[in-house]
Amino acid sequence: MELFKNTAHQLKALLEQGTIKASDITASLKQRIQTVDARVKAYVRFDRTDFEPAASASSPAPLAGIPITIKDNICTEGIPTECCSRILEGFRPPYDATVIRKLKEAGARILPVKANMDEFAFGSSTENSYFGATHNPWDLQCVPGGSSGGSAACVAADEAIVALGSDTGGSIRQPAALCGVVGLKPTYGRVSRYGLIAFASSLDQIGPISKDVRDNALLLNTIAGHDPMDATSVDMPVPDYTGALAKDVKNLKIGIPKEFFVEGMDTQVKTSVLEAIKTLKDLGAQTREISLPHTDFSVPVYYILATAEASSNLARFDGVQYGFRATSAKLIDMYKKTRGEGFGEEAKRRILLGTFALSHGYYDAYYLRALKVRTLIKQDFDRAFADCDCIITPTAPTPAFKIGEKAENPLQMYLSDVYTISANLAGIPAISVPCGFAGGLPVGLQIMARPFAEETLFRVAYTYEQSTDWHTRKPAL
Numbered sequence: 427m428e429l430f431k432n433t434a435h436q437l438k439a440l441l442e443q444g445t446i447k448a449s450d451i452t453a454s455l456k457q458r459i460q461t462v463d464a465r466v467k468a469y470v471r472f473d474r475t476d477f478e479p480a481a482s483a484s485s486p487a488p489l490a491g492i493p494i495t496i497k498d499n500i501c502t503e504g505i506p507t508e509c510c511s512r513i514l515e516g517f518r519p520p521y522d523a524t525v526i527r528k529l530k531e532a533g534a535r536i537l538p539v540k541a542n543m544d545e546f547a548f549g550s551s552t553e554n555s556y557f558g559a560t561h562n563p564w565d566l567q568c569v570p571g572g573s574s575g576g577s578a579a580c581v582a583a584d585e586a587i588v589a590l591g592s593d594t595g596g597s598i599r600q601p602a603a604l605c606g607v608v609g610l611k612p613t614y615g616r617v618s619r620y621g622l623i624a625f626a627s628s629l630d631q632i633g634p635i636s637k638d639v640r641d642n643a644l645l646l647n648t649i650a651g652h653d654p655m656d657a658t659s660v661d662m663p664v665p666d667y668t669g670a671l672a673k674d675v676k677n678l679k680i681g682i683p684k685e686f687f688v689e690g691m692d693t694q695v696k697t698s699v700l701e702a703i704k705t706l707k708d709l710g711a712q713t714r715e716i717s718l719p720h721t722d723f724s725v726p727v728y729y730i731l732a733t734a735e736a737s738s739n740l741a742r743f744d745g746v747q748y749g750f751r752a753t754s755a756k757l758i759d760m761y762k763k764t765r766g767e768g769f770g771e772e773a774k775r776r777i778l779l780g781t782f783a784l785s786h787g788y789y790d791a792y793y794l795r796a797l798k799v800r801t802l803i804k805q806d807f808d809r810a811f812a813d814c815d816c817i818i819t820p821t822a823p824t825p826a827f828k829i830g831e832k833a834e835n836p837l838q839m840y841l842s843d844v845y846t847i848s849a850n851l852a853g854i855p856a857i858s859v860p861c862g863f864a865g866g867l868p869v870g871l872q873i874m875a876r877p878f879a880e881e882t883l884f885r886v887a888y889t890y891e892q893s894t895d896w897h898t899r900k901p902a903l
């Protein structure tokens with residue numbers, strides 16, 4: 427049986443019927459990884475990992491026996507967590523991130539191999555990994571998107587059942603779109619960041635990447651909720667997200683921001699998204715044009731704030747406490763050599779940009795001003811949501827691009843996130859679901875909602891998914 431093809435909820439049903447054992451799933455996944463990962467390269471350190479099939483678990487826990495793939499920046503006790511950076515080489519966290527603890531309590535099995543990513547989640551293509559690039563399962567010459575490219579590619583390639591990624595400016599949704607799977611960035615504060623190695627603390631969120639909307643809701647049920655270990659996590663009840671999966675968008679008000687449908691967007695992407703909006707309209711939703719006037723500022727504001735926070739978060743990596751250490755007779759030289767040899771090019775670029783934006787004399791002109799514009803962006807959304815229940819846009823302006831195509835042009839690369847970044851700046855939840863193909867490559871539809879309205883996202887995404895068959899298409903590998 428090709429169990430690796432299944433979703434978590436399908437496997438759950440098979441396990442409950444007693445048709446299969448948990449160890450059958452892990453054995454099937456291991457075999458799939460052995461067969462295709464040499465081409466996709468979604469996992470890191472597979473050759474060095476003891477990948478034992480899980481002992482059979484038969485418990486009523488919500489995720490009993492379901493294997494979960496984890497991005498390399500989420501701490502897993504005893505399992506290497508290196509953010510795909512040389513500077514964290516050999517780091518095995520002595521504790522589990524809160525999301526991992528919760529998954530284990532729900533009976534899930536954390537895979538001992540981790541998913542590839544851009545170093546420290548800096549990127550939109552998973553080319554900035556110390557372990558080399560991940561390839562898009564739909565076209566191995568193309569990128570899977572980033573920075574959670576390993577997580578998205580392994581779900582798309584059936585090398586994983588479900589995965590966790592992290593999203594600071596689009597890193598769950600953009601790779602989900604480019605790989606034809608479902609990716610959710612929850613509301614800021616919905617999921618604990620404890621144990622997520624920080625990139626930009628005011629923007630980072632952990633979220634699920636899955637083959638369908640139901641699995642996504644199933645995973646959020648488990649990982650969401652208040653955590654005293656994360657001061658920014660919010661103490662609000664967690665609804666039953668799978669229970670909210672009704673096929674119903676009647677009278678739902680969808681806002682279409684005019685600023686998002688402009689030049690630079692691939693025409694086939696545009697056609698697919700407009701077609702998806704029409705499908706939702708035919709199902710009873712109402713649409714209206716809205717305006718998010720500060721959209722143009724989201725990319726520059728993000729790259730000031732995210733790099734500023736990153737430069738300060740990365741200050742702790744100096745060869746003393748974690749991972750790689752260069753040898754040098756003098757302490758100060760050891761710091762310099764460790765950081766010089768341990769960080770990749772993009773990490774260094776961001777440390778330089780961020781340190782500059784925070785430096786005396788420039789702080790007011792850059793960092794403080796960017797914070798003020800962030801507030802304006804947030805207010806745009808507040809106004810828009812007074813008049814609509816959700817906002818629909820493309821997830822990314824183009825389908826997957828060729829490996830190497832944007833590697834020499836960081837600005838071009840930064841623009842891959844034009845549609846995803848504002849949700850992080852505003853702290854709102856957003857999901858990407860497959861909505862078509864452009865030149866044989868998947869296209870993603872982004873749905874955004876009010877803070878803590880993940881149920882609305884799931885309802886719209888589920889209704890759309892149930893009316894189309896994009897999520898059932900698989901790449902030929």
Ligand code: GLN
Nearest residue numbers: 547549593594595596597
């Ligand atoms: N691509 C964006 C960046 O490079 C977002 C990354 C992310 O969400 N982690 O910063």
